[in-house]
Amino acid sequence: MAVLLSKAxxxxxxxxxxxxxxLSVAITGDMxxxxxxxxxxxxxxxxxLQMAATRLGLKIRPVPMEWYGAIAATQSGQVDIIGGNVAWTRQRADVLTMTDPTAYFQNGITQKIGQNWNSLADLENKKVGSMIGFGFLVELRRLPGLQLMLYDTPDAAMRDLVIGRIDAMIGDPPAIDYAxxxxxxxxxxxxxxxxxxxxxxxxxxxxxxxxxxxSKNNQALADDLSREIRLLWSDCEVRLIGKHYGLLSDTNFVPSADNFRAGVDRPADWAAPRCRQ
Incomplete structure (x- = not known):
């Protein structure tokens, strides 16, 4: 009890x-x-996050909200943290303090079985669904002839894909695979x-x-959370957690060869975590 009190x-x-x-956590609702x-x-x-918060002596307060407002709510202090398939981007690193990664991913094209589109060229002149607030939307809009349809949730986009209102969709790989x-x-x-x-x-x-x-004034908490995250990488417990939710591919646990955060929001000698096993 004394240890918990001292942590608090x-x-x-x-x-x-x-x-x-x-710890007030933005809950945007995607599994x-x-x-x-x-x-x-x-x-x-x-x-x-639950494991890390417990180790740091913090209680959890879930705060349901829409994804498109969650970053602003974190910046303003309405909530303390946003997570759940939140991708690191340089633009987000400019306005938020980001932790070390919990997992890695590669985007793809969600489509009907029987189609095998796998390139940007395959999306040209297609009606493509995605979600409000995603960083890659600016890139999608550059593709010739692409008609972009935006949704609040991946489920809504996938249901339109099933009935043919859109030709394909791009979204968070884990949320899509799970659905x-x-x-x-x-x-x-x-x-x-x-x-x-x-x-x-x-x-x-x-x-x-x-x-x-x-938020930018919570660097100490971000550092402590990163330490707890790296502990889960050190013994590969991240893979065990991933199995509960269908994250089975090696792509979820192998960082990019390009150490793109070094010298941006991390020291120049920083390396992204990976399993030791």
Whole structure:
């Protein structure tokens, strides 16, 4: 009990929280990233954040909200942290303090089984769905003839894809894989991009990172969360957590060869974590 009390007291001193001793978490509702269940966090990022918060002596306060407002809410201190399939981008790093990655990913084209589109050229002159607020939307809009349809949730986009209102969709790979695995009657699949085109890095790069984002005045908390995240990488517990939510591919656990955060929001000698096993 004394250890927990000392951790709670330390948290009060080190962290800038909207509710003292409590981590207020933006819940945007997508599995398998981060959701609230009976006052605790579930999902891949949810389990990681719940474990880290407990070790840091913090309680959890879930705050449901729409994705498109979550970053602003984190910046303003309405909530303390955003996570759950939140990709690192340079633009987000300019406005938020980002933790070390919880996982890695590569985008792909979600489409009907029988189609195998795997390149940016395949999306030209197509009606493509995606979600409001995604960083890669600016890149999608550059593709010739592409008609972009925006949705609040990946489920809504996939349902339109099933009935033919759109030709394809681009979204968070884990959320899409999770939904498809539980709805085989949709007859959808996702094929990764083969381009790896430097002119379209947010769409096609490999080894991109999922992170937690906090306000700029919460650097101490971000550092402590990063330490806890790296501990889960050190013994490869991230893979065990991933298995609960269908994150089975090596692409979820292998960083990019391009150490793109070094010298940006990390020291020049920083290296992205990976499993030791």
């Amino acid at each position: 007291a330390l948290a009060l001193e080190r962290y800038q929280l909207s509710v003292p001793g409590t 398998p990233g981060l959701v609230a269940l009976d006052g605790k966090l579930s999902g891949y990022d949810g389990e990681i 498809i695995s539980r709805n085989p009657d949709w007859k959808l699949h996702t094929v990764p991009f083969i381009d790896n085109n430097p002119d379209f890095p947010l769409l096609t790069s490999t080894g991109r990172q999922y992170v937690f984002g906090l």
